[in-house]
Every structure is written in C-alpha cells, then in structure tokens.
Amino acid sequence: MARKKHVIYKYLRTTKRFPSIWCPGCGVGIFLGALLRAIDKSNYSKDQIVLVSGIGCAGRLTTYVDFNTLHTTHGRALTFATGIKLAKPELKVIVIMGDGDAVAIGGNHFIHAARRNIEITSIVINNGIYGMTGGQLSPATPLDVETISSPYGNLEPSFDICRLAEAAGSSFVARSTVYHAGHMERLIGKALQKKGFTMVEIISQCPVHYGRQVGLNSAVEMMKWQRDNAVTDDKAKGLSEEELQGKIRIGVLVDREIPTYQERLENLKESLKEKAVAL
Amino acid sequence: MKKTELLQGNEACVKGALAADCRFFAAYPITPSSEIAHRMAYELPRRCGIFIQAEDEIASLGAVIGASLAGAKSMTATSGPGFSLMQEHISFASIAEVPCVIVNVMRGGPSTGVPTHPSQGDVMQARWGAHGDHPIIVLAPSSVAECFSLTVEAFNLSEKYRTPVIVLSDEFIAHLREKVSLPSSDEIELVERPKPAEPPEVFVPYRDPGTGVPPMPSFGEGYRYHVTGLCHDERGYPTTRADEVEPFIRRLFHKISRDLDKLQWGETYYTEDSTLNIIAFGSVARAGLTAVKTARAKGMKVGLLKLLILFPFMRRKVTQLMESSTTILVPEMNMGQISREVKRVNQGRCHVETLNRVAHEPIMPQEIMHKIEEIYG
Numbered sequence: 001m002a003r004k005k006h007v008i009y010k011y012l013r014t015t016k017r018f019p020s021i022w023c024p025g026c027g028v029g030i031f032l033g034a035l036l037r038a039i040d041k042s043n044y045s046k047d048q049i050v051l052v053s054g055i056g057c058a059g060r061l062t063t064y065v066d067f068n069t070l071h072t073t074h075g076r077a078l079t080f081a082t083g084i085k086l087a088k089p090e091l092k093v094i095v096i097m098g099d100g101d102a103v104a105i106g107g108n109h110f111i112h113a114a115r116r117n118i119e120i121t122s123i124v125i126n127n128g129i130y131g132m133t134g135g136q137l138s139p140a141t142p143l144d145v146e147t148i149s150s151p152y153g154n155l156e157p158s159f160d161i162c163r164l165a166e167a168a169g170s171s172f173v174a175r176s177t178v179y180h181a182g183h184m185e186r187l188i189g190k191a192l193q194k195k196g197f198t199m200v201e202i203i204s205q206c207p208v209h210y211g212r213q214v215g216l217n218s219a220v221e222m223m224k225w226q227r228d229n230a231v232t233d234d235k236a237k238g239l240s241e242e243e244l245q246g247k248i249r250i251g252v253l254v255d256r257e258i259p260t261y262q263e264r265l266e267n268l269k270e271s272l273k274e275k276a277v278a279l
Numbered sequence: 280m281k282k283t284e285l286l287q288g289n290e291a292c293v294k295g296a297l298a299a300d301c302r303f304f305a306a307y308p309i310t311p312s313s314e315i316a317h318r319m320a321y322e323l324p325r326r327c328g329i330f331i332q333a334e335d336e337i338a339s340l341g342a343v344i345g346a347s348l349a350g351a352k353s354m355t356a357t358s359g360p361g362f363s364l365m366q367e368h369i370s371f372a373s374i375a376e377v378p379c380v381i382v383n384v385m386r387g388g389p390s391t392g393v394p395t396h397p398s399q400g401d402v403m404q405a406r407w408g409a410h411g412d413h414p415i416i417v418l419a420p421s422s423v424a425e426c427f428s429l430t431v432e433a434f435n436l437s438e439k440y441r442t443p444v445i446v447l448s449d450e451f452i453a454h455l456r457e458k459v460s461l462p463s464s465d466e467i468e469l470v471e472r473p474k475p476a477e478p479p480e481v482f483v484p485y486r487d488p489g490t491g492v493p494p495m496p497s498f499g500e501g502y503r504y505h506v507t508g509l510c511h512d513e514r515g516y517p518t519t520r521a522d523e524v525e526p527f528i529r530r531l532f533h534k535i536s537r538d539l540d541k542l543q544w545g546e547t548y549y550t551e552d553s554t555l556n557i558i559a560f561g562s563v564a565r566a567g568l569t570a571v572k573t574a575r576a577k578g579m580k581v582g583l584l585k586l587l588i589l590f591p592f593m594r595r596k597v598t599q600l601m602e603s604s605t606t607i608l609v610p611e612m613n614m615g616q617i618s619r620e621v622k623r624v625n626q627g628r629c630h631v632e633t634l635n636r637v638a639h640e641p642i643m644p645q646e647i648m649h650k651i652e653e654i655y656g
Contacts (some may be wrong), residue, residue, distance in 0.1 A: 013505075016516050050498050052345075063505060063516060068498040070340070072350065073371055079338040083345025083353070084498060087303050091349065091499050109341075112334040123607035216631045265329075272325050 008036040011046070013066045021060050023131075025132055025211075025219030027178035027204030031125055034181055035094075036065070038188040051094050052081045054101040056132050057206075058125040061096050075106025078113040081120050081254075092192070099126040099140035103159050114168035117196040118261040124161055124190070124199065127206040135209030139144070146213055152157045161201045166254045171196030173254035177203040179226035180250060190252065196260040203230075203248055229260055282461040288426040288452040289314035289356075292382055294356050295430030298467050301380075302328045303346035303353040303431060305339040307361055309588065311395040311450040312384040316354035321346035336361035340368035341352065344377045348506060350497030352434055358380035359401055362390065363408065369443050371508045376445075376474055376485075376495070378437035380430070385449040385561075387639030396639030397450035399561055400618035406590050407444045414530060414535045416444045417590040418544075419560040423457035429587065435470035440535050441492050442500065447589060449612070451566035451641055475502060485527075486513045489535025535591060543596040544588040553582030555654060556604045558597065558621055559584040563610050563642050570647035581651055592620045601628040606654055610634035610642050 012018075020198050022028050039049065042174040055074035061071035068091070072080045077084040077095045085093045102124045113120060129147065130136040136149035140161065144153040144158040165173045172194040176184035184202060205211060205222035216222045226248070233251040236244060286294070292315055296304070304319040306312070316332070323330040331348065333339040336357050339558040343353040357365060362383045372379050385401045387393030392400075401408075405417045416436050418429045430446055437444040475482050475494040484504040485493050496502035505515035510527055512518045518527075535542075549571055550556060559567040574581040584600050586593065601607060607616035607629055618633045625631055634650050636642050 015514055046503060047499060047501050050349075060517075065505070066503055068503050069505045070345075070498075071505065071509065072509060073367055076337060076341045076368070079333070079341025080345035080348075082331070082338070083303065083305065083342035083347075084349045085345075086331060087346035087351040087353070088497070088499055107340055108334050112338070142651035240491065252507070270323055 007040050008033055011036045011039065013064055015268060016064055018064070018179050020064060022057060023208045025205065025207040026123060027056065027127060027202075027206075028061060030178040030181055031063055031184065031202050031204060032064070034185040035123070035188055038185045038192060041189055042192045044192070048090070049092045049094060050081075050084055051096065052077045052084070054098065056098040056101050056130070058096050058098040059101065075101050075104070075125045076109060077101070078106065078109040078120065078122065082113060082118055085119055092137070093121070094192075095120055097122065097124050099161065099251070100126060100130050100138040103164065104139045105159055111164065111168040113276060114165050114170040114197050114199065116261045117169055117171055117258050119195060120197055121191050122197065123201045124201045125204050126161060126201055127204040127210060129210040131204050131206045131209050135213065162199070162253050165199040169258065170199050170254065171195070171256060171258050171260070172198035172252070173252050174199075174252045175201045175248065177202065177226040177230055177248065177250060178205065179223040180230060183250065187252065194255070196258060203249040281462065282460060283460050285456055286423050286459050287314065287454060287456050288420070288423050288448060289384070289454070290318055290462075291423045291426035292313045292356070292430045292448065293318040294461060295427040296380070297322060297326070298427070298464060299352050299431045299434035299469060300352050301342065301434065302351035304355065305331045305333045305342040305346075306355050306357065307333050307336045307339050309358045309361045309384055311383065311453050312356040312358045313453050315382060315454070332569055336364035337367060340365045340372070340379070342343070343367060343379045344372050344375070347377050347379050348498050348520050350500075352378070352438070354382065355381040356384065358384050358386045358395070359388045362401060362404060364412070365434060366404075366408040370411055371417070372443040373409065373413035373415065374411070374508055374510070375506050376441035376493070376531070377506075378441055380433045380437055380446065381446050382430070382446040382448060384453040386446060393639040394451055397562060397612060397618070397641055398637075398639050399449055399563065399612040400637070401447065401458045402589060402613065405447050414442060414532045415590055416440070416442060416535065417447050417509070417588070418444065419586060419589050420452055421449045421561050421564040421585060423455060424459045424461075425587065426452060427459065427461055432468055435468075438472045439470045439492070441472060441495055442535065447561070449561050450656065474625070479503070483513050484515045484600065485511060487530055491530050491537060492650060539591055540595065542588055542591060543593040545593055546585045546587065547600070548583040548585070550582035550584065550600060550603075554603070554605045555580065555608065555651065556584060556600050556606075557608045557610065558578065558584045558600070558617070558645065559585065560589060560617065563612060566642050566644045566647055568608060569644035570651060573644065573648050579651065579655060586617070592624070594624050595628070597624055598628065601625060604629045606630045606632055608632045608634060608647070608650060608654065610647050610650070612636050612642060
C-alpha cells in the first residue's frame with residue numbers, strides 16, 4: 001500500500017537538499033511542521049505568502065520552504081517585512097524570529113511593529129539561548145542560569161515576550177510550546193486569520209546548548225518539562241500567583257480589535273482622494 | 280516648455296525621486312536631510328505611494344529593501360550618523376542584489392560632529408563603510424539641478440545593476456536654493472530592473488545571463504525564490520563552497536566594473552590646454568570652477584574636472600587628465616579622501632596637491648585661488 005504523503009511535502013522545496021542544519025532534538029523542525037499544517041488549512045496560496053526570517057537557528061527555516069522567502073539580517077526581519085507589506089498589501093507576510101533575534105538585537109523593531117499594529121504574523125521561537133553562536137545567554141534566559149557567557153549564573157531577569165508584545169500594542173498575542181504541537185498549530189492558524197500585528201511565542205528546546213547546562217540532558221526531557229510546566233488559561237484561573245510562578249501560560253493571551261496600520265492608511269488614501277476632488 | 284523653479288537641493292532630490300517613479304520612502308529624522316522626508320511625507324500618499332517614518336535608520340533601509348523586493352522603487356535619506364547605522368543593510372542590499380537609493384546629506388563629523396555644517400567626510404564610508412567586499416555606486420551632485428538629475432540616475436543605475444546606489448550630497452548643496460529648469464517626464468529616460476523571460480518552473484534566480492545582472496522577479500509574481508544575505512549559489516541557497524562563493528562575489532563586482540567606460544561621469548572645464556588641473560566634487564567643485572575662471576582671467580592655464588560619480592572611481596578620465604597635467608590639485612572638505620584615490624591612480628604621472636578643510640566651513644574660491652598662485656610660484 002502506498003504511503004500517504006504528509007501534507008508538509010507540498011511546501012518543502014524539492015531543489016534544496018535536506019537534512020536541515022538543525023541539531024538532533026531541536027524544536028524548530030516541530031514548529032515548522034505546525035506552521036506548514038496551519039498554512040495548509042488557511043486560504044493563502046504559496047505565491048501569496050512571504051516568509052521572512054532573521055539570523056540564528058530559526059532564521060534558517062526560510063531556506064527550506066516553497067514560498068517567497070527572505071532571510072534577512074540579525075533582529076531586523078520585521079523591518080523588511082514592514083516594507084514588503086506596505087509596498088504590496090495583498091501579500092501575506094509571516095516573520096519567524098528567535099528570542100535573541102526578536103527581543104535583544106531586534107527589540108526596537110519588535111515593539112515598533114507591534115505599536116504600528118501592522119498586518120504581520122510574527123512568531124518568536126523561544127529556546128532561551130543563542131544556539132547558533134554556541135550557547136550564550138539571551139534576554140529570555142531565566143535568572144541564575146549558567147551559560148557559556150554567564151559562567152557564574154545569569155544576572156539579568158528575562159523578558160516576558162508576550163507581555164512585551166501586548167504592552168507595545170499587538171492585536172493578538174498567544175503562546176504555545178513545541179510539546180503541544182496540535183495546540184501550537186491551532187494558535188498559528190488563529191494568528192494567520194487575525195487582522196493587525198499578531199505575535200505567537202513558541203517555547204522550544206535547545207538540548208545542545210541549553211539543556212545540558214541546566215541538567216536536562218535530552219530533547220525528550222526538555223519537552224517533558226514543557227508538558228509539566230505549561231498551564232492553559234482554564235487551569236491558570238484556579239491557581240494562585242505563587243502556584244503560577246515558573247509556569248508557562250499557554251493559549252491565546254490577547255485578542256483585541258485595534259485599528260491596523262493598513263486600515264489607517266486606507267482611510268488616509270480615501271481622504272486624499274476626496275480632497276483632490278474638492279480641489 | 281520647461282518650467283523654471285526656485286528649488287532647494289533637498290527638494291530637487293525629492294522631485295528626482297518622484298520623476299524616477301519612487302513608490303516607497305522610509306527614513307528617520309536627521310538634519311540636514313530632513314526636508315527630503317518632509318516633502319516625501321507630503322507627496323507620496325497623494326500619489327498612492329508609501330511614506331513611513333522608521334524607528335531608526337537600520338529600519339529605514341530594511342523597509343526600503345523589503346519594499347524593493349515587493350517591486351516598488353524605494354529610497355531613504357539620512358546624514359552621517361544615520362548613514363553609519365545603515366551600513367549593515369547596504370551590505371545586505373549588495374549581496375542580495377536589491378535595487379535601492381540612499382541619499383546621504385553629509386554634515387561635519389565624526390560622530391555628532393558639527394551639526395549641521397557642510398562636510399565631505401563620508402566619501403570613504405560610502406565606499407567601504409559596509410562590511411565585506413562589495414561593489415558600490417556613489418554619485419555626488421554639485422548643484423540643485425544635479426540633485427534632481429543624479430537622483431534619477433541613482434534609481435536608473437540601481438535598477439540596471441541591482442545594487443544599492445548612494446547619492447552623496449552635502450549640507451551646502453542640500454540647503455542651497457537655485458533657479459532650475461527641470462526636464463518634463465517625457466524627457467526623462469527611466470530604467471527598470473531586468474525581469475525573467477522564462478516561466479517560474481525553469482527560473483534560476485541568480486544565474487548570470489551574461490550581463491552579470493540576473494533577472495529579478497518581485498515577491499508575489501509567482502517566482503517563489505529565496506533571498507538571503509548568506510553567500511548563495513545560483514538557486515539562492517546558502518553555500519560555503521569555494522567554487523561557488525568565489526565566482527559569486529566576483530560577479531557582483533564584475534557586473535558594474537564591466538561597464539566602467541560608461542560610468543566616467545565627470546565634467547571638464549578649461550582642460551584643453553591646462554597644465555594645473557583641479558579635481559573636485561560636490562559643493563567644492565563650484566568654488567573650484569570660480570577659482571579656475573579667476574585664474575584664467577590672469578592668464579594661468581588652469582582647468583577643472585568635476586566628479587559626478589565618485590565610485591567606481593573614474594580611473595580612465597582621471598588618468599587622461601593626469602597625462603596632460605604637471606600638477607593636480609584636490610580641494611575637499613575632509614582630510615583627504617578623494618585625493619587618496621587620485622594619488623592611487625596617479626602612479627607618478629604628475630604632482631598631486633591637496634587642500635583640506637575639516638572646520639566644516641565651505642572652501643571659498645579665493646582659498647583655491649591662493650593655492651593655485653602658490654603652486655604657480
């Protein structure tokens with residue numbers, strides 16, 4: 001009996017040879033599967049989608065998939081995406097970033113894209129570490145964790161990336177983990193349908209550069225940690241602040257109607273047309 | 280009939296961009312370039328174009344590159360400190376071969392320097408500021424009319440060669456008001472980026488068609504290709520193979536250098552019999568021409584070569600001039616950046632004198648005249 005080809009094969013570039021550059025146990029591949037399944041369930045064509053990425057492990061994702069793909073500079077993916085979306089609004093622009101990419105070097109672009117509420121689906125794959133450069137601390141590394149660049153423990157508190165996006169003005173904010181693959185796919189699907197700037201944070205694992213440092217010695221252990229520490233909204237309601245300490249809240253955290261940049265722009269264009277007639 | 284207008288250099292730059300069909304402009308406020316952004320913010324939305332004030336200059340050029348990939352002719356404008364922030368993306372636009380225009384209205388540096396007096400201190404930053412070996416085209420207007428014409432040409436060259444083009448203006452020219460007669464739209468020739476003739480199924484995005492400039496589809500046109508700042512093979516995929524990287528980087532240089540003869544954009548004045556020749560660009564070329572006229576009135580055989588294109592450096596035209604010169608004088612508002620290029624190509628042909636100014640005051644014709652008299656003895 002012929003094996004049914006998985007839906008993601010439709011979206012993989014046949015001219016680019018796999019395997020990918022990712023280490024065994026990396027969470028990016030699991031995310032990629034969820035992204036492609038979510039896209040498959042959406043109404044967007046391959047020609048319509050522009051997938052933009054920054055630099056780092058997550059940044060390499062664009063190479064492998066059959067869309068209009070753009071692998072940009074470190075932290076600046078959202079700036080390129082802004083130009084694409086404004087110049088050609090009919091395109092569906094999706095931006096993939098890592099945690100260091102999005103909120104360290106790209107922090108400024110991240111908050112301003114959210115503030116403008118520009119129509120971009122952004123995804124931050126948060127593995128809490130700089131993987132590609134060998135395991136330095138990122139703004140998402142928890143306090144006290146020993147990394148190669150914090151050998152005596154991390155002195156810096158970490159960002160809550162979802163709260164950052166919410167405070168900056170994002171229309172839609174959600175969080176999932178690569179352990180919750182189906183949940184992750186559904187959240188990405190929702191983000192793809194939502195107007196305005198949407199941000200989905202995906203908690204992922206880097207067994208090579210993070211897990212080993214904190215005593216989680218395999219991808220499986222790290223994913224079990226995600227399973228055991230994730231708390232859905234329903235569950236969170238029954239827990240106290242103390243009980244929620246150190247837990248990962250997953251689900252849709254923000255879903256609100258705010259005028260988007262595109263809507264404001266369209267209004268401006270209309271008003272200028274009227275003025276031209278009046279002249 | 281041509282309309283005569285009183286325009287400022289920065290305004291002429293905007294008119295040039297609009298004449299070249301610029302559809303997208305992103306910038307961060309910085310004097311003395313801000314009038315370009317102000318005018319673009321007013322004009323573009325009325326023409327269904329896009330203006331956006333970015334959060335910084337890195338974002339400005341990122342958005343410009345994104346818009347260009349989506350098919351819009353795009354531009355940004357800045358001054359020294361902002362230009363430094365843009366270097367990362369100039370490098371990206373070079374390797375990814377994305378047409379875009381960057382106007383740098385030079386002001387006195389280093390750092391915040393002397394805002395905002397004129398300077399020509401960014402010549403080498405324009406050439407080599409971006410990391411990695413990369414080709415670049417740099418144009419330098421010396422009048423309001425040239426702010427217009429060279430901005431049009433900047434778009435044309437960026438489209439033709441798929442490369443970032445820098446318009447290196449200075450505060451003096453940017454804020455100068457002059458009477459100009461701009462050409463009408465049917466008198467302006469526009470160049471568009473090469474487009475693929477073949478269907479997407481057989482399209483190889485970075486294959487050299489013989490000109491060194493691969494055709495460039497826009498995002499959304501059905502050619503789903505990969506754009507990256509990594510060294511890439513013909514298909515656009517990252518490569519570290521020496522036999523792919525070496526020809527790739529060489530092609531980037533060659534696509535421009537093969538046309539070097541066509542890019543000798545300089546204007547000569549009184550050089551038929553001159554033995555002392557001035558080489559200057561930007562606002563200093565104006566002072567140079569006045570000095571030459573004064574010297575001529577005194578019977579001195581002095582000429583001028585005004586550089587309209589700084590890079591690639593017009594070696595042929597400059598060496599031709601050197602063949603008939605005993606002395607070349609290079610006045611510039613920096614410690615000697617273009618004079619280094621002049622000395623580099625001189626190879627002992629003649630004597631090279633410099634006249635430098637870093638106090639960020641314009642070089643006056645009298646100062647150049649004084650130097651001419653000094654050389655004449």
